Amino acid sequence: MTAPVLDIVDVSKRFGTNLANDGISLSLAKGEIVALLGENGAGKTTLMSILFGHYVPDSGKVLVDGTPLPPGKPRAAIRAGIGMVHQHFSLAPNLTVLENVTTGTESLWSPRSRRGQARAKLVDIAQRFGLAVDPDARLGDLSVGEQQRVEILKALYNDARILVLDEPTAVLTQPEAETLFSTLKDMARQGLSLIFISHKLDEVMATADRVVVLRGGRHVADRKTSETSKSELAELMVGRSVARPVREASAPGATVLEAVRVTVRSGGVDRLKAVDFHLRAGEVLGIIGVSGNGQGTLAQFLSGTLARTSGELLLFGKAVDHLTVADVVAAGIGRIPEDRNKDGAIGEMAIWENAVLERLPRFAKYGLVDRSGGLTFAGDIIEQFDVRGGTPTTRTRLLSGGNMQKLILGRNLIDRPRILLAAQPARGLDEGAIAAVHARILEARAAGTAVLLMSEDLDEVMALADRIQAIVGGRLSPPIRSEDADRRRLGLMMAGEWQTETRDAV
């Protein structure tokens, strides 16, 4: 084996009382893809921020080709050939692709910008790595997948030889993710070295040559993917064996929610087109689809924040008119929004305030907020739903993603709702938290709650749902029984191919 291009030696970093990185070492060879695997808070992002010079380590060093990098100098890291692709892109949406890529590469004092050369270099790189993108397109007009390509191109334009990608698939759809990974493999074959951060076992096994597992800020394992398995990695990552709960057979009850040819028009486009579904007590109905196909609209409509244009909605057998959020909450419908930071909770408010905000009628008298009642309610949620890292008066922002999700689940499930709307309830969570969220959903189902689960994760839907419908371009497929579903059939349904299937709808 050749000398490593990158060596991270015994790096430690402490934030307050929290030891984010505890003596971590890692090396990377030319042409190698290493996955950095770990749960949220394991120290992956901290380590990469140290590598890129955003943070200064308390001890330890970073060597590129055997030469130590000066700590805390991103510019030096770029010059040494390290490129970073952030989870939240650091691009300007109002500039073109070419402008974004060349930003920061030209001297402020040069009288004119060398557009021609820059364009030639960009097109050359794009061709070499198969990252096709129009250099003159305005960045804001591009899809998320294309924006990520620009972020990668920007790193390559700066002559990066070591590319670090922070959870690159978090924002991508499944096909986009597959394209990305084939590009990454191609780049490795051409001699680039790559590190990608992930907590998804499938993509790690499929793409990486080697996996480094971090847990609680420590380096716990270094494995070749050819010599390990998903279950071993899961156990290393979590520190104990975690099994996602499985659905047990149940007898669904009466239909509690039914949509008949519901159309929702918003922004001049029909986001939902004459969709039909019915949901029974004690069952989970899975709505599967690549994100952006109308599940957001469906969730908003049922949550009471978006009105329908036509069609009928029957709630507990009765036709309902316009639904407001207050109606929905009062009817005993729990809601887990797709984006917990934007919709689900207000980070700067206390946990108890977030717990009571959507059920203020219950926690208010004569217009005054019942603070002590709210504190008790939040305390109960924290206790029963195992929310860690805060008391009722803690600012919600300080909770980790998984604990924030437990809080949102808790405030909805603690009163045993009759219906639960769950949109991507496990998105962005680590294995342990996913198992906890799934267990809670199945518990609610066993207690007779009707659950509408919207997800793009096949495994999640197949594990939890009794019946499955696919959503494509605002249309819903007829439901199929979960027992009749396999990955191939669901894949076809998600691609809109259900008309040709045999009609064994239930």
Added chain:
Amino acid sequence: MRFERREHRPVALVIATPIIAIAAALAISGVLIALAGAPVWEAYWRILKGAFGSRLSATETLTRATPLMLTGLAAAVAFRARLWNIGAEGQLYLGGIVVAAASSHLLGGLPAILQIPALLVLGALAGMVLLLVPLWLRLRFSVDEVVTTLLLNFVAVLFVSMLIDTVLKDPAAFGWPQSQSVADGAVLPKLLSRSRLHLGLVLALVFAVLLHLVQSRTVFGLQSRAAGLNPQAAVFAGVPLARTLVIVACISGGLAGLAGAVEVMGVKGYVTTDLSPGYGYSGIVVAMLANLHPLGVVLAALFTATMFVGADGMSRSMGIPSYIADLTVSLSLLTMLVAVFFTQYRIRR
């Protein structure tokens, strides 16, 4: 050197923030006073004496603080809900002119016990209307209210200046552009004889306490804070966003209008174009110094009034331009912004 977000904000630090900010502003102004060739300690001593050294000066400072408290509360309540009302100055003038017009033309005959409350309500309504227009533009067409409220200040002040030079002009004012005086029954009772200190101060203090209770205890207070911090999540949680903002605008515009009414009814008696030496704008500084806390607004308004009143006396005796007061108050806003930043971030090497 780099900045890291603080996980916890100690209460002591939050309370110390404005004190540190003001101390820093005084220190920087001290350098300027020294450059102007005056002894710094004595200058500050004279400012303090000028503001509180006698019964007259102390009541004058409190009189000056009254409209600042009201405009400060107006800014604080709006900013808390992220409604950027920069238009308190215009709302103040409109409140003032409506009171002057109503008292001299319509309600002048009423006894004080009826006339005073009626005029206060009218003044507040005038301020509300002037803020509801930009709010409607924002809700309907997403027009940025920073721009509209700021520009409406000029519209309002010029409109008032037109009125007092035409239909509302006082014929007995020797040609000066000045409105007719309010009726005797419109004059706010004095709190102390032989001073200008009037009932408006009590009103301002009552509103500060009321507003504090509303914000910390009521459903509306919680909802308006939610609407300000994260409108999208607030809507998801069922907060009626438009209705909440309308109420916030009514409170904010109303308080600013009330500042104008109180100033006319308690101090001036009529409206000129120098009814307000920028109380509307200083209210923003007061609100920021108070960290948008209604009770803090009272203290911040006192500080600001102290500087303005005290600097007048100091400049007469020491030959330092009284602009030093504007300078110190403005600096304190800047130092406060820096200090607030450090309550949220810490420095790490």
